[in-house]
Amino acid sequence: MKEFFEKLEKLDRRVIFIFVATALILPLFLPLNIKFSTTPPVQSFYDAIEFLTPGSKVLLSVDYDPGSMPELWPMHLAAVRQLCRKDIKIISSQLWATGSPLAERAFNEIAVGEFNKKYGVDFVNLGFKEGREVVMVSMGNSIPQTFPTDYHGNKTKDLSIMKEVKNFSDLAIIVNISGGLPGTKEWILQVQSRFHIKLISGCTAVSAPEFYPYLQSGQLSGLLGGMKGAAEYEQLMGKPGLGTKGMDSQSVAHIVIFFFILVGNIAYFSLKGMKEESK
């Protein structure tokens, strides 16, 4: 019995890997379709966009890379969809170089593909600018000066959507999709607290707890945390997507991890008990 528990306590990680892989893959083929409700931070994110006046302009900052796509891509698409559905004009910029192609693809897929929106009129991709916080502050002074040309090389000031847009005071809200640094925290510290503009964020699950203090203080008006946040948001939009599809896999994987934590502790306490008995 002791040997069994010793083996269990030092379980080969490859066994755990096989279980996790099975837990992630199986529900993709055999969906459980477990129902779930909306949490307040997601509802706030949705409401912040839903109550905007049609025709108003927003900044969509796409600050992530393909590594965070499983979590952030579904919410990115859903946010563009909600903005287009509400007929809100989207100005997108990126503080991550890898964010530019993703912003472009999301526009092509949703704004053009689903809503037939026009580039330069209904949406624009300003592209990537290096400089992190300096770029944020610079945009607070002048967006056209910070981005003299867009992602396609057009002069920013010549674009119809950019007419009457000088700085953050001409925007209704900032929507940040954040995969790390620079991201939501920097937008709060450098822009929200300084220029007093409403800010909502979609971020990875691992960084969501960091933003709860800002959510409570009102500096952040809504938060989507990880794939679950994206799934809740998709559900509110009435259009289930990649986030909702991933929920079953995530549920089963979490149960598997819980099972292993439990097994590890049973083995640990059993061995501890046996050692005390032998003394």
Add this chain to the structure above:
Amino acid sequence: MDKPLTAFRYKIQKNHMRREVPIIICFLAGFFFIGNYFSPRLQPVAQVVNQWAIICIAFAYVLGVANILRVNYQVIKRKGRDWLYKIVLVAGLFIMLYFGIFGGVKEGTTFNWIFYNAMYPMQATMFALLAFYIASAAFRAFRIRSFQAALLGITAVLVMIGRVPVGEYIWKDFPPFVEWIMNVPQLAAKRAIMIGAALGAISTGLKVLIGLEKTYMGGE
């Protein structure tokens, strides 16, 4: 007599250039931006300085590329550890530079094709592996060896289960309960850490600005 004196002067000037000048630049730039935060009158000047900063940061990329080439060239030359990977790295750098500069970076370009068909799956793979390592680490780390470990382990399990749909399936009030954990105990601890770190950052920032902290100039 003249020669040693010139050398001495040169040494003093060199030291000035190395120490005092960066401290003065840091002091002026730092206090200018602090002033700009509180005074809108400095806004027009700040915008110009911001543009300078953006240009300087762009130039840092050139330095970064030069550094990558220097470090990796030396390893490749002496066929040091992982030299084959270094060749792939340098080749990748030049391939992306070539296609980016001469072919553009928009949809439909070779640069974009490489981004979606090489970088995208590679980064996604790296991130996906994290799930497996976290599972393995959780199995080993969450042993209830003490009261603190029990607190950590139990909270982690509750949040983990409560933040996926199966948690709500088990107990319908699981998500509000987890939101309470996030909004009360988690938030209190997080805020305390953040305030502590912010006070530390302020004091370190002030030390840098007034020249008491010089390690950023080269570890002296």
